[in-house]
Amino acid sequence: MTTPTSVAATTAVLPAPVSTPGCRDCVGRSAERIASYRAGDPHALYEADRAAAANGPSAHVHYAARGDQYVVVQPYDGEAR
Ligand SMILES: [Zn+2]
Known part of the structure; x- marks a missing residue:
């Protein structure tokens, strides 16, 4: 009996996106x-809003359906760090 190769094995695990198009x-x-x-x-x-306020005027909160969470983000120009 042979074990079929899983196609899911090639799926990369990526970090949850923090930039929301739009x-x-x-x-x-x-x-x-x-x-x-x-x-x-x-x-x-409330906590997310407070954290965003503490991180400067450009920090703000995204809602991420994936994980059902509020994510505090700090946008920046240029390539990903
Ligand atoms: Zn944003």
């Missing part, structure tokens, strides 16, 4: 992930 604050820039908060936590958005 985000007015990111406007096509890459963004660095600063922190994330589980959306199931009733204080998550």
Whole structure:
């Protein structure tokens, strides 16, 4: 009996994207992930907003359906670091 090769084995595991196409604050820039908060936590958005405010005017919050979380991001120009 032979074991079939799994096609899923070629799927790369990528980090969750933090730049959201169409985000007015990111406007096509890459963004660095600063922190994330589980959306199931009733204080998550408040905490995420606070973290974004503490990181300067360009930091802001994305909602990531993948993982159901609020992600605090800091957009930056240029290539990914
Ligand atoms: Zn954004």
